[in-house]
Amino acid sequence: MMARNVLRLCLLVLLALSFASSLSAQRKDLLMATEYPPKGEAEATQKIIKLLKERLEKDYPAPERTRRDAHPKQHGLVKAEFTVVEGLPKQYRVGVFAEPATYHAWIRYSNLSGQKSPDIAKDSRGMAIKLMGVEGEKILPAHATASTQDFVFMSTQIFVTKDVKTFGKLLKSINGGKVSAGVFFLTHLGLLKLFSEVRIQVANLFDVEWGSTTPYLLGDRAVKYAVLPRTPSGSELPAGTPSENYLRERMVATLSDQDIYLDFFIQVQTDPVLMPIEDPRVKWNRNLSPFIKVASIKIPRQTFDTPAQQLYGDQLSFSPWHALKVHRPLGGLNRGRRAIYETMSKFRHDRNGEVSEEPEDWITFQ
Ligand code: HEM
16 A cells, blocks of 8 residues: 555656656747747638638628628727826837827727627627727738727637637538537537637626737737726626627616726736747736736717617728737737738628728717
8 A cells, every 4th residue: 555655656756747847848949929830820721711701601691791700799889098007117118008198999899609699698709999090000011001009809818729720620610510510529628618618698898807818019028918897887697588789788878877997908928838829728827927007998978879880880890910010919820810800801891892991080970
């Protein structure tokens, strides 16, 4: 008995030592704020684009209006003010965070699933912020002179796949119908677990904790972004069979008589292994690197749910690549999103006979 316990202990020590040495080996290889593109990424990205186009053609046969492939259900597009905080430590004063300033912004709230899915269903929610009046050359040649800087968030701090290759396989299985998706999930149980974790019920969009899930440059370091409510309303899920669009209705009710405040944070990469660039399934631990507030967001009291403003929100395009070079998106998922968002936005605009244009400021709709 004693000998067996000693053997077990030795095995445990050996395992711990080999884990520690593999970690330190990785640590030697990986550099902070550095990307490691895997082979086959460009091909996998093109496959995704092909699958997405096929899906849009199937979901929106002409003359139906073509929506976004992801996040088509728009709760609302609201006006917001984005104010960079004063007294930021020097190392974070980069790009839009360089100086205390207030930018006009549009914020679009969405569900990942389609128009017909009721808000009470478990889903991923989206919040996309577009700052306007941001000076400086932007990354995409087609948007080089645009005055916009976007930040794109989901209602989670992690993404479900490590890379575009696995995302492409997931998409293919979903496009193939229930049986093929079922087989895929049964053979990818880790992904199934994450997929069910990120799909949540939401009582009130202004109470959601938002995460960029993927990293971005901030000068020469890597950060993730998060947006948290300053004072959560404490709303509860509606009882019984609620209205299909209760999330928009609650936004309308809130913004009819009060302003909403959110706080915008960065989380700096402080360890290249525990806070990887190439795997957004890994949540960056707040004990390793706390959130640092860099801006406040005010969503002033307003009426936003007019048909004209809803249509305008549908016509806008948000992309992590609508950005200054110092805020360049990092990691494989983001690299894939460059071509995916540009191509898919153009595809839906072309199908609708429209042209996507970056806004310069708020517009007041009647
Ligand atoms: C390979 C992975 C991904 C693919 C294929 C993908 C695909 C897309 C597409 C096609 C759109 C619509 C673009 C348009 O027509 O304008 C979109 C929008 C969106 N995506 Fe992704 N996406 C991916 C990863 C992510 C990640 C990691 C996030 C995390 C924040 C995210 C959040 C969003 C949100 C919030 C929107 C809606 C933006 C808006 O309001 O216009 N996506 N995505």
